[in-house]
Amino acid sequence: MSDTPVLEVSGLTVEYRRGRKRVPAVSDVSFSIREGETVGLVGESGSGKTTIGRAILGLVPVSAGSIVFDGHDVTGPAHHARRREEGQIRAVFQDPYSSLNPSLPVAASLAEECGTGGRSREATFARMVDLFEKVGLPSTVVSSYPGRLSGGQRQRVAIARALMSDPRLIICDEPVSALDVSVQAQVLNLLRQIQRVRSLSYCFVGHDLDVVRYMSDWIVVLYRGHVLEDGPARTVAQSPRHPYTRALVAASPHPVVSPEDIATRPPSSLNAAMVTTGCPFAPRCPVAIDVCWTERPPVCTAPDGGKVACHRYDPVKDTTPTAEPAAGGSPVEVPAPVAPRTR
Numbered sequence: 546m547s548d549t550p551v552l553e554v555s556g557l558t559v560e561y562r563r564g565r566k567r568v569p570a571v572s573d574v575s576f577s578i579r580e581g582e583t584v585g586l587v588g589e590s591g592s593g594k595t596t597i598g599r600a601i602l603g604l605v606p607v608s609a610g611s612i613v614f615d616g617h618d619v620t621g622p623a624h625h626a627r628r629r630e631e632g633q634i635r636a637v638f639q640d641p642y643s644s645l646n647p648s649l650p651v652a653a654s655l656a657e658e659c660g661t662g663g664r665s666r667e668a669t670f671a672r673m674v675d676l677f678e679k680v681g682l683p684s685t686v687v688s689s690y691p692g693r694l695s696g697g698q699r700q701r702v703a704i705a706r707a708l709m710s711d712p713r714l715i716i717c718d719e720p721v722s723a724l725d726v727s728v729q730a731q732v733l734n735l736l737r738q739i740q741r742v743r744s745l746s747y748c749f750v751g752h753d754l755d756v757v758r759y760m761s762d763w764i765v766v767l768y769r770g771h772v773l774e775d776g777p778a779r780t781v782a783q784s785p786r787h788p789y790t791r792a793l794v795a796a797s798p799h800p801v802v803s804p805e806d807i808a809t810r811p812p813s814s815l816n817a818a819m820v821t822t823g824c825p826f827a828p829r830c831p832v833a834i835d836v837c838w839t840e841r842p843p844v845c846t847a848p849d850g851g852k853v854a855c856h857r858y859d860p861v862k863d864t865t866p867t868a869e870p871a872a873g874g875s876p877v878e879v880p881a882p883v884a885p886r887t888r
């Protein structure tokens with residue numbers, strides 16, 4: 546894995562219009578992805594994961610902050626058109642069916658969407674067959690209609706489609722959430738295998754912490770558009786430092802934190818959106834103190850380079866052990882640890 550960041554997201558803020566108001570969906574989010582690395586974005590529904598992916602793809606306007614891809618500022622839709630045309634940043638979404646034309650055979654649908662890139666029709670077709678083989682699809686799939694494929698096959702088509710332009714970064718937005726558990730592991734392993742061969746970088750979006758941990762080197766934990774914690778995947782998933790991450794871990798199918806220890810309060814009658822000055826998690830935090838309601842927590846850097854935004858976190862007292870694999874916490878195997886670093 547190279548140290549060169551392929552993508553640097555700094556202070557990203559995205560607001561959506563709701564009537565006359567502009568409502569922030571993502572606030573001051575920063576992270577970077579190195580070549581061959583996977584950074585996972587995790588958080589409950591509405592935490593801004595997809596919005597971050599869409600901002601990277603240039604599909605939503607950016608209110609503040611910057612997105613630098615391969616050393617070029619590509620913030621916002623206008624700048625992004627060029628990079629997207631070059632196919633350097635691609636996406637695999639949860640529902641591949643929605644982006645395949647049901648009335649066309651798969652090959653025609655892909656050629657329509659991806660273009661031929663200056664190749665002859667025959668060369669494009671041969672490339673598709675080759676890519677389909679690499680993602681474990683029989684070559685006959687190129688002439689099949691999308692409705693005849695299984696969910697797993699459609700997702701493999703989506704992966705092949707993303708690879709058509711030899712991208713450097715793929716945004717994987719919940720790519721296995723709609724698949725059967727048995728097929729999920731196959732598709733996750735396929736993504737990892739392709740990454741190894743091509744030194745691809747992934748931004749992997751998910752709400753299942755086990756899946757995100759399996760795929761990621763580094764995890765960014767989001768809550769209502771704010772980063773509450775980030776760090777090496779195994780540390781975040783096994784020795785979470787932030788109360789919200791502990792709640793996420795406790796809620797996972799293989800908790801390493803006791804659910805009783807960290808039961809969060811139900812969402813308070815106080816609208817969390819009203820917490821504009823304090824910690825966004827305060828209305829649900831079981832260990833909140835007075836200052837949490839009035840002051841935004843500082844972002845502290847942990848000994849391993851991770852970040853924690855919590856008034857109660859003290860990096861000096863951080864004795865987080867080197868993470869060990871969690872019993873049964875991964876669908877297939879545990880990813881390799883990443884070296885401590887500064888982000």
Ligand SMILES: Nc1ncnc2c1ncn2[C@@H]1O[C@H](COP(=O)(O)OP(=O)(O)OP(=O)(O)O)[C@@H](O)[C@H]1O
Nearest residue numbers: 561562570588589590591592593594595596597752
């Ligand atoms: N097009 C839009 N217009 C207005 N608000 C939007 C739009 N898309 C998303 N939002 C809001 O932005 C916030 C973040 O949404 P986003 O889809 O990024 O979250 P998410 O983490 O991907 O959620 P999920 O896990 O459900 O996919 C939510 O409050 C959502 O309601």
Ligand code: SF4
Nearest residue numbers: 824827830837855856
């Ligand atoms: S800052 Fe306060 S409310 Fe927020 S997570 Fe930490 S202890 Fe809880």
Ligand SMILES: [Mg+2]
Nearest residue numbers: 594595596718
């Ligand atoms: Mg989403």
